[in-house]
Amino acid sequence: MVPPNTGFQCLSCSGSSCSSPVSVTCSSDTMCVTASIKDVVSEEESFFRGCAPPTLCPHNGTFKFSTDVVESYKIIDAECCDTNNCNSETLPAPVLQAENGLQCFFCISGTDFCQFTVHCDGAQDRCFDGYVSTDNRVLPVAGCTSTDVCEIAPDHGVLPFMEGVGNLTSGPTCCGTTRCNDFTEPTTAGPTTAVPRLQCLSCNDSSCSSPVSVTCSSETMCITASIKDVSSGDESFYRGCAPPTLCPRNGTFRFSTDVVESDKIIDAECCDTNNCNSETLPAPAQQAGNGLDCFFCISGTDICVFTVPCEGAQDRCFDGLVSADNGVLPVAGCTSTDVCDIAPAHGVLPFMEGVGNLTSGPTCCGTDRCNNV
Known part of the structure; x- marks a missing residue:
């Protein structure tokens, strides 16, 4: 059957050469991208071609994604296009550029200590700060980056190619x-006045019994979530700062997704x-079948071609x-309306x-086997 909402054909590959790309069918909201990646820390070079969401490719053209957080430093040249298999070119590997005079604070990896500075290079014309979820904690991240990263990353959910x-x-x-980027925000009252940012409790484990209060960026909200992994039977809890892509408003959300190899129910x-996220929500209970059947993809x-x-x-x-590890692959299954509303901008299934x-x-669609990929 011909899948609905079919988009462009894009060449897909990733790795040290990208010499054997395959053509894949993308969703209708995507573009094609080709990217060359220089890992300055390891000195490795790699390449990527594939489908790109609008959060990564908002328009045709070239992009310079260059970010240095000291323990990770990558330069990425990328080009987005919107015709079938237009991403056939392998871009030359980026070259490390000279210092440009800008200095930015960075955070020591695994800590909230962000008082040392790093010299920015080349296209890194911006300092930045934010928070990332890593090693079961929410921690600050800061450093040098480029204008293209600043424009794309808030919606993309990750620093591009810095997963x-x-x-x-x-x-x-x-x-x-x-x-x-000193984790304060100037106001019209002058550069010495700072606006307090939202404080949220943060934890992520099987009990979430010892949360700590962290300072969030200005565009965030607080979130508390209880997670039932139906596949393993495990229960876990999460509290922290949430971007507007995950928390577009106050209130409750039900994130429930089943792709067979992973089946989770999340109340948030x-x-x-x-x-305000001091409450530990009860662990969700597995629910009965509701009569809807959907196609899923073998991992x-x-x-x-099978249904769940x-x-x-x-x-x-x-x-x-x-x-995925072996390129861009399809994913399909059952999910909830809240996931459909949030995930396209959030960049991951919540x-x-x-x-x-x-x-x-x-x-997303609402009838039996309507996701016939």
Whole structure:
């Protein structure tokens, strides 16, 4: 069957050469991208071609993604286009540029200590700060970056091609003068006056019994979430800062997604006052089947011809594409309306990071087997 909402054909590959790309069908909201990546820390070079969501490719043209947080420093040249297999070119590997005079604060990895500075190079014309979820904690991140990263990353949910740094829970907030990323915000009253940012309780483990209060970026809210992993039977809890892509408003959300190899039910609540996320929500209970059947994809393949029965709040079938170890692969299954509303801008299926970063979708529909990818 011909899938609905079919977009461009894009060449797909990733690795040290990208010499054997394959053509894949993207969702209708995507573009094609080709990127060359220089890891300055390891001195390795790699290449990527594939489908790109509008958060990564908002328009045709070239982009310079260059970010230095000291423990991770990458330069990425990328080009986005919107015709079939237009991303056939392998861009030359980027070259490390000279210092440009800008200095920015950076954070020591795994800590909230952000008082040392790093010299920015080349296209890194902005200082930035934000928060990332990493190692079961929410921690600050800061350093040098480029204008293109500042414009794209808040919606994209990660620093482009810097997934190892962690998923952004807030930010990045960018500025253009030396050491301006000091985790305070100037007001019209003058540069010595700072606006307090929202404080949120932060924890992420099986009990969340010892949360700590962290300072969030200005565009965030607080969130508390309880997570039931139906596949493993494990229960866990999360509290922290949430970007507007995850918490677009105050209130409760039901994030429930089943792609067979991963099936999670998440109850979440968003709020916007200091440390308002103090409540530990009860662990969600597995719900009965609701009569909806959806196609799912066998993990690590493009085989999506079997179906899974949906349960509880999973009132939608969905399909999309994710970046996986062996390229860009389809993902499909059952999900809830709240996931459909949030995930396209959030860049991942909420609290389902193990499935991979979305390169397109999810596209959702509400009838049996309507996600015929």
